[in-house]
Amino acid sequence: QVQLVESGGGLVQPGGSLRLACTVSGFTLDYYNIGWFRQAPGKEREGVSCISRGGGVSFWQDSVKGRFTISRDSAKRTVYLQMNSLKPEDTALYYCAARFANSVFTPCAGDLNEYSYWGQGTQVTVST
Numbered sequence: 001q002v003q004l005v006e007s008g009g010g011l012v013q014p015g016g017s018l019r020l021a022c023t024v025s026g027f028t029l030d031y032y033n034i035g036w037f038r039q040a041p042g043k044e045r046e047g048v049s050c051i052s053r054g055g056g057v058s059f060w061q062d063s064v065k066g067r068f069t070i071s072r073d074s075a076k077r078t079v080y081l082q083m084n085s086l087k088p089e090d091t092a093l094y095y096c097a098a099r100f101a102n103s104v105f106t107p108c109a110g111d112l113n114e115y116s117y118w119g120q121g122t123q124v125t126v127s128t
Helices: none
Strands: 003-007 010-012 018-025 032-039 046-051 057-059 068-073 078-083 092-100 122-126
Touching: 003 092, 018 032, 018 092, 018 122, 032 078, 046 068, 046 078, 057 068, 078 092
Parallel strands: 010 122
Antiparallel strands: 003 018, 018 078, 032 046, 032 092, 046 057, 068 078, 092 122
C-alpha cells in the first residue's frame, strides 16, 4: 500500500523555522520525484519545491527561494523541506506528492496533476 505521511508542521512565530518530513512506504523512493505543495485557505494548491530522482532541485515560488531547502534521505525513505525565516504568508496546509521518474534525468514537474500519490498534509501556521 502506497503511503506518504507528512510531519513537522505546527505553529511558529514569524522568522522561525520548521522542518517538514515526508516519509513514504509502499514504493521505492529512489525511483520517484517528490514535490512539496501547499494550499492556503481560499486559494488554489500551489507547488513549492521538488527534488528529482537524480537530486535536482526546483523551487517554484520566488518567495521561498533562499529560505527553503529540500533534501532526501533514501535510507530513511524521507524527503525534507527545511523552512527558515518563515512569514505569515507561508501559512498553509503542506502536502508532499510522488511522481514516478523514468530516469535520473527526469525533471521535476510543477503541474500537480503529474503526481500520482499524495499525503494527507501537515498544517503550518506562522503567526504571533
